[in-house]
Amino acid sequence: MQGGIADHTARLIDHLAPLEVEASVLISRRWSSSLSPNSSLNSTQAEAAYLPAVYPQLPNWGWRCWPAIRRFLEERRPDILHIQYQAAAFELGGWVNWLPWYLKKRGLKTRLVTTFHDLRIPYLFPKAGAFRWKSMLALARYSDAVICTDRENLQILQRQLSVSKEEQRRSGPLLKLIPLGSNVEPQPPANYDRMAWRAKDGFTPETFLMAYFGFLNESKGGEALIKALALLRQQGLDAQLLLIGGEVGHADPTNMAYAEQVQSLIHQYGLTHFVHRTGYVALPEVSAHLLAADAVVMPYREGVSFRRTSLIAALRHGCPVVSTRPPEPQLIPEIQHGQNMLLAPPDHAAALAETIGLLIGNPQLQARLAEGAKTLGARFEWANIAAETRQLYEAIAV
Secondary structure: OOOOOHHHHHHHHHHHHHHHOEEEEEEEEEHHHHOOOOOOHHHHHHHOOOOOOEEEEEEEOOOHHHHHHHHHHHHHHHOOEEEEEEEHHHHHHHHHHHHHHHHHHHOOEEEEEEOOOOOOOOOOOOOOOOOOHHHHHHHOOOOOEEEEHHHHHHHHHHHHOOOOOOHHOOOOOOEEOOOOOOOOOOOOOOOOOOHHHHHHHHOOOOOOEEEEEEEOOOOHHHHHHHHHHHHHHHOOOOOEEEEEEEOOOOOOHHHHHHHHHHHHHHHHOOOOEEEEEEOOHHHHHHHHHHOOOEEEOOOOOOOOOOOHHHHHHHOOOOOEEEEOOOOOOOHOOOOOHHHHEEEEOOOOOOEEEEHHHHOOHHHHHHHHHHHHHHHHOOOOHHHHHHHHHHHHHHOOOO
C-alpha cells in the first residue's frame, strides 16, 4: 500500500527483526494480488532488510473481520496482536474499534497493543453521535497496551480513561508515548548533486523551491499552500512548489476529492506552470527532492504535530521547515519558532506567505533552521523506536 501506515508498519517490522521479534502482517484480501511474484514491492518494502510473512486473509474491515481474526489468532497463537490504527486505513469503518472487546469476550490469550496514529473521530456510524467517540475509547480501553505518538493524544487518553500509573498496574491499558519514525531517510541516489538535480527539473539557482511531501487531504492545508504561492508570485518572487509523492494513496478515499479541489485552485490562480508533481517515486528520489528544496512547507490545519511522518522526514533531512502553530505549544516544546522551524497561523494564506518570505534571500536563517531541524530530527531514530516497542511487548507478555 502507498501511505504512511503501511510504510510505518514495514519500517517497524524491519527494525524489530534484529531484536528477535518475528512479525507477520494480517491484511484484507483486497491486497492479495499485490503479493504475486511478478508484482513490485512498494519503495519502503524494497529497501527493507527483512520482509515479513503477509497474510491477506480478511474478507474486509466490516463485521466479518472479527471471526476471521479470531481464527487466525487461534491457529497461529502469536504473543502480540499489534493494531496500527488510523481510521482511513480500516476503510473508515468502526468494527476494528471493538475488535479488542470481541477478542477479550472470547477468551483469547493473545495480548493486544494499539498504536493510535491519531485520535481524530472518523465519520463512522453517522447517526450514532457520541457513540463514535465511545468506539474510539473502546479500542483503547480493551487493549492491553496503547501507544500514543505524541503528548497531545497521550494526555487525551489519560484524561478520558482516567488512567493513573497506579491504576495501570491494577487494570486498564498500559499507556506509552513512543514517537513515529521517518519513512524516508536522507539517502539520495549515488553521486547526488543538489544543483544538478534542481536543474534537471527546470529550477534555476534563483528559484525559491518550496516542497510539500505526502498526500493532500483536508487536514494538511493544501488550499492555504496554493494561495500562499500565488501571493508570493504576485510580489514578483520566483517561488515554485514541488509536490513530492503520489496524490491520494490507498488508505483514505476522501483524498481524491480534495486533490481535485486543490487542482482547481491551481488553475484558478494561474499556477499550472509553477506547481510540479513527482508522482509516486522510490525513496532515494524522495530524499533527493527534499534535499533539493529551499524549504519544506507543511501548513497543517490542526497545527504542527509529531504525528506527521512527512514532517519527521523533512526534519531528518535537515530541511528548513515552515508549518503552523500548534493549539497547545506546551505539549510540543521541542519546536522552537525561528530556531528549528518557522510557524504561521493555521488556515491563513497571507500569514503563511509572509512567513515563507522571511526565508527568501536570507541564507543565514535558512542555515539556522536547517541545523535546528537536523538536531530535532535526531530524536526520531528507528532503532530507539523499535527498542521501546519491544520493551512494551515484554511488559505485557503473558
